[in-house]
Amino acid sequence: MTRITVQVDDESYTDEVEPRTLLVHYLREQLGKTGTVVGCDTSNCGACTVHLDGRSVKSCNVLAVQADGHEVTTIEGLAKNGELHPMQAAFHECHALQCGYCTPGMIMQSIDLLNENPTPTEKEIRAGLEGNLCRCTGYHNIVRAVQTASGQEVAS
Amino acid sequence: MIPVQFDYLAPESVEDALAALAEAGDDAKIMAGGQSLLPVLRLRLNSPEKVIDLSRIPGLRGISEEGDTIVIGAMTTHSDVVESELVGQHALLLQKTVAEVADPQIRHRGTLGGALVHADPAGDIGAAALALDAEFVIVGPGGATRTVPASEFFVDLFETAVQEGELLTQVRIPKHTGWGARYEKFVRVAHQWAIVAVAATVKMEGGTITEARIGLTNMGSIPLRATSVEAALLGQPATEEAVKAASATAADGTNPPSDLNGDSDYRKHLAGVLTRRAVLAAAGS
Numbered sequence: 001m002t003r004i005t006v007q008v009d010d011e012s013y014t015d016e017v018e019p020r021t022l023l024v025h026y027l028r029e030q031l032g033k034t035g036t037v038v039g040c041d042t043s044n045c046g047a048c049t050v051h052l053d054g055r056s057v058k059s060c061n062v063l064a065v066q067a068d069g070h071e072v073t074t075i076e077g078l079a080k081n082g083e084l085h086p087m088q089a090a091f092h093e094c095h096a097l098q099c100g101y102c103t104p105g106m107i108m109q110s111i112d113l114l115n116e117n118p119t120p121t122e123k124e125i126r127a128g129l130e131g132n133l134c135r136c137t138g139y140h141n142i143v144r145a146v147q148t149a150s151g152q153e154v155a156s
Numbered sequence: 157m158i159p160v161q162f163d164y165l166a167p168e169s170v171e172d173a174l175a176a177l178a179e180a181g182d183d184a185k186i187m188a189g190g191q192s193l194l195p196v197l198r199l200r201l202n203s204p205e206k207v208i209d210l211s212r213i214p215g216l217r218g219i220s221e222e223g224d225t226i227v228i229g230a231m232t233t234h235s236d237v238v239e240s241e242l243v244g245q246h247a248l249l250l251q252k253t254v255a256e257v258a259d260p261q262i263r264h265r266g267t268l269g270g271a272l273v274h275a276d277p278a279g280d281i282g283a284a285a286l287a288l289d290a291e292f293v294i295v296g297p298g299g300a301t302r303t304v305p306a307s308e309f310f311v312d313l314f315e316t317a318v319q320e321g322e323l324l325t326q327v328r329i330p331k332h333t334g335w336g337a338r339y340e341k342f343v344r345v346a347h348q349w350a351i352v353a354v355a356a357t358v359k360m361e362g363g364t365i366t367e368a369r370i371g372l373t374n375m376g377s378i379p380l381r382a383t384s385v386e387a388a389l390l391g392q393p394a395t396e397e398a399v400k401a402a403s404a405t406a407a408d409g410t411n412p413p414s415d416l417n418g419d420s421d422y423r424k425h426l427a428g429v430l431t432r433r434a435v436l437a438a439a440g441s
Contacts, residue, residue: 002164019164019207022198041157043195044347046261055235055264061194062265065164066209109261130346131259 004068009077017064024048026064027074035076035104046132049105050074056112075104087111087149096145098136106132110146119150159197166209170295173208177321178297180206188231188270191262216325219243226329230269237268247329249337249357253284256339259347269324275316278349282310282379283371287355293326294318310378335359338437340430350374351417352426356434365389365439375410375427382406385431394439399432406431
């Protein structure tokens with residue numbers, strides 16, 4: 001076992017983990033943060049996306065020990081004082097989800113996308129979300145949600 | 157799926173990493189960004205006793221220039237390469253190629269050196285490194301350092317000049333300032349591995365191609381140079397007709413694989429088409 005200290009959603013945690021523990025399993029099973037989900041288990045689908053030191057990563061493709069001394073933000077850390085994050089609100093407003101399974105990862109990646117490019121074109125949004133799979137929506141409303149969150153006009 | 161049990165080592169210097177590697181021998185795997193290694197461990201295709209993580213070694217990450225060369229630390233992430241003004245200015249082909257690796261999340265973690273040493277024949281960066289005549293700085297037991305040209309770096313499937321007990325520390329790219337570039341990648345799904353891809357960079361004077369370098373991805377067990385196309389492009393105008401004619405031999409001498417994405421002959425066809433597209437785009441960029 002290895003001792004790690006990780007800042008997760010603005011709280012510090014110190015835990016013993018096996019080196020083979022994936023970050024997503026640490027978040028879900030040791031911290032109880034089940035908002036981050038495991039989708040494909042092959043690092044394709046992006047459902048497990050979180051931010052590590054402010055950049056999006058697939059948490060099934062990072063070891064918990066690699067997060068030692070670093071800062072993680074999950075979908076559970078976005079809402080502040082009961083207020084949804086603007087990206088969460090935009091997903092809600094634009095009906096950017098159906099079954100909802102891809103949504104935590106989609107929202108985390110969409111926030112990363114706007115951090116890097118505050119006013120992306122539709123094409124840039126689709127490229128920026130290439131590592132996140134959705135099997136329900138056909139992506140259209142997800143793209144609209146990101147456009148909305150970026151303050152851009154959305155064609156109706 | 158979770159990997160089998162292993163010991164995790166996170167050395168804080170190259171010397172300590174080499175010592176750990178020497179002690180562990182065959183039983184260790186080096187982890188750079190881990191974006192190819194962790195899927196392999198999760199699927200239990202490999203079960204090392206030790207994983208040596210290089211991410212806590214300072215000095216292996218960063219991009220600088222030394223005279224006519226761009227020097228990139230092996231642990232520099234893909235996104236650092238894509239965002240680098242130095243790389244954009246002097247090695248545009250590398251920047252455009254790395255921007256096509258996997259997806260944004262993977263590019264935040266994955267490293268230039270890790271991807272090159274992993275040497276997946278469908279991996280993107282080898283073709284660009286080959287086309288740009290990159291050099292690879294490898295350090296071995298006792299700190300002995302050697303430099304290997306790209307033409308000798310790729311040995312076979314998942315095998316490079318980096319031997320057991322050695323580490324890649326730097327990739328050195330001769331400046332190609334002002335060269336146009338394009339990485340033309342053919343995939344079925346946006347963030348998947350290339351079925352075939354072509355890395356092209358050209359130097360133009362007026363409307364004429366005065367130098368050309370072409371690297372091919374997934375046309376064999378290692379990245380390849382399409383030298384006959386490079387020669388045929390010299391002195392040609394960057395017109396559809398001329399570039400198409402010069403690209404016809406792109407697949408000459410190659411022996412690409414057949415798999416579910418396409419058979420060998422299809423890949424040879426793709427190589428010609430993608431070379432034409434890549435060169436025309438590079439000439440116009």
